[in-house]
Amino acid sequence: MGGVDGGEGVVYTLADVSKHNTPEDCWIVIGGKVYDVTKFLEDHPGGDEVLLSATGKDATDDFEDVGHSTSASAMMDEYYVGEIDSLTIPTRTKYTPPNQPHYNQDKTSDFVIRLLQFLVPLAILGLAVGVRFYTKSE
Incomplete structure (x- = not known):
């Protein structure tokens, strides 16, 4: 169920987004939305490596952990290309320690x-x- 590049209401799978993982074509997923951050790589204060390492996964936690400003969040609108199909994002499993005798x-x-x-x-x-x-x- 891949989407067409760019456009409102387009839904992408994580596999679709994962194909865009180079400095010439870089997409990331934050908060259920897909962003084409290719043009922002050089300007990203944390460096382009941070954005490139965020491809192929849901980078919401990474984005929030850094504590981006409200202006950074507002800037993201210009890079928006569509929504992510949440069913294609693997669910995080909670770590359960092995059963050991007390x-x-x-x-x-x-x-x-x-x-x-x-x-x-x-x-x-x-x-x-x-x-x-x-x-x-x-």
């Missing part, structure tokens, strides 16, 4: 206590044998 501090403490209950008597026994052996050899 770390139980008490279990760790119990293990250390049991280990010490085994090692301390063993150390005392070894010390006693060592002292006895040392005193016998004199």
Whole structure:
């Protein structure tokens, strides 16, 4: 369902927009709208690389994270070429950490206590044998 270049009410797929990804032909998607920013690349305060890296995806979050001014948002109207078919934009999946057993501090403490209950008597026994052996050899 590709649109025709330029025009009001034209709806583009993300695949259509993604084809325009060079300094000679650069389109981006912001807020559900498609913009041909080719003529603005040289004038973009953040550099042309920023705009070129925004092709092929929904750049709305990137645009908002930078904190563009209202005049920057108003300037975008002259670069508008159509709407994006939102069904063609992949949905973001929320990161779900892997299921891991809960770390139980008490279990760790119990293990250390049991280990010490085994090692301390063993150390005392070894010390006693060592002292006895040392005193016998004199």
